[in-house]
Amino acid sequence: MSGGDGGGTNGPVVRPRADVTVDGGGRLVVDVTLPLAATARPRLLLQPRPPKGQSKEGADRWAEETGRVAALESAGGDRWRAVLEAAPALEEGRWDAYVLGAPGEERVPLLPGLRDLRALVSGAGDGRGAPLAVRIPYATKDGRLAVRAWLRVTxxxxxxxxxxxxxxxxxxxxxxxxxxxxxxxxxxxxxxxxxxxxxxxxxxxxxxxxxxxxxxxxxxxxxxxxxxxxxxxxxxxxxxxxxxxxxxxxxxxxxxxxxxxxxxxxxxxxxxxxxxxxxxxxxxxxxxxxxxxxx
Structure with missing residues (x-):
């Protein structure tokens, strides 16, 4: 991608946007608007923010070892979809969402679109097992898509x-x-x-x-x-x-x-x-x- 903004043959365009639905089983369904050729192989990256106080080298190592990647499959037109199953659970923390294009291209932050969180609204927690795993998509203060995750044994x-x-x-x-x-x-x-x-x-x-x-x-x-x-x-x-x-x-x-x-x-x-x-x-x-x- 040129200048980190996209523009490669199959690379992500500038500032792709994602709609996210949380279903009753805890899955995250991520629909990305991304004009690409049908032969492209974009991927969704969820990257955890490193613990506070880590050096840059430690933070880079943390991100590389713990990031979660899922394939974005064509959903017709300019739409691509990734489904993140409830298991394995995300480690507790904040996870920033990106699109990855071809190997070697820079990651592109996702903008937040619609977030359908109706499955979470009741808050009752009935039927929840242990450990308790929670994932809530949200918009960061600087206008990017992220996921807040909790993972607690009790x-x-x-x-x-x-x-x-x-x-x-x-x-x-x-x-x-x-x-x-x-x-x-x-x-x-x-x-x-x-x-x-x-x-x-x-x-x-x-x-x-x-x-x-x-x-x-x-x-x-x-x-x-x-x-x-x-x-x-x-x-x-x-x-x-x-x-x-x-x-x-x-x-x-x-x-x-x-x-x-x-x-x-x-x-x-x-x-x-x-x-x-x-x-x-x-x-x-x-x-x-x-x-x-x-x-």
Missing amino acids: HAEAGRIDFSGSSMTVTARLFGALLGDGAVASLHRRGRDTAVREIALRHEGDRDFAFTVDYRDLPAGGGRAGTGAAPEVWDVYVRPAADARRIRVARLLDDVADRKAVFVYPATALGGVTARPYYTVDNDLAVEVVPTTAG
């Missing part, structure tokens, strides 16, 4: 969050584990001086449970409100039994790839601090406690 799916006075009540559903004796919600404060708050669970069905967090139990600034201390963040987990490993509480089973800016919950003022739940960039549930006044 998972606690956050549902409704209700607010009352100084507390919030979270309902959730467990995947890949069973609730047993000693089950608790477990909130862990980030930082070197890590504190933990444990809260009893209320069983609400085979895999469903609920717990109530009193914000007054989550101090800010190492317990000193209003002294100019930085906000404290408490990450939310569940420990399904007394001797079990903790499991992150998150919201993954719907069509929202990045919910941090979409699901905005109310802040509660509590005499010198405000507290509010939010979803992180990985859609994990957390609570932020911020000092607001001088003590």
Whole structure:
């Protein structure tokens, strides 16, 4: 491809666009608009973003070893189709979508077209096995097509969050584990001086449970409100039994790839601090406690 923009005999044209459908079985059906000769052999490339802090050489090696390639088959006219089966699952992270042309040609980023995510909207997760594998196509901030993937052996799916006075009540559903004796919600404060708050669970069905967090139990600034201390963040987990490993509480089973800016919950003022739940960039549930006044 000349200048990385396409123009070879069978190479991808500039800025091809893809429509993506997620079906009920978790497959991704990718339809690419790509004017090529019928004899062309384009391919779809999903390339994971490397872990933060890796060198360029390490990032290149990571991408080469873990990228996923699928043939694009002619679907008539200028349309080409690739089907990515549910298995094998994508590793957890963000995967950028490209078109590959002939060997040696540069990859071309895909633009997002229509995304049919109706199969994901219910969010119930019924019939899901373990490990839990989730894939959500989305448009990046710079206007490219990507896929957000999660792969978790155990998972606690956050549902409704209700607010009352100084507390919030979270309902959730467990995947890949069973609730047993000693089950608790477990909130862990980030930082070197890590504190933990444990809260009893209320069983609400085979895999469903609920717990109530009193914000007054989550101090800010190492317990000193209003002294100019930085906000404290408490990450939310569940420990399904007394001797079990903790499991992150998150919201993954719907069509929202990045919910941090979409699901905005109310802040509660509590005499010198405000507290509010939010979803992180990985859609994990957390609570932020911020000092607001001088003590």
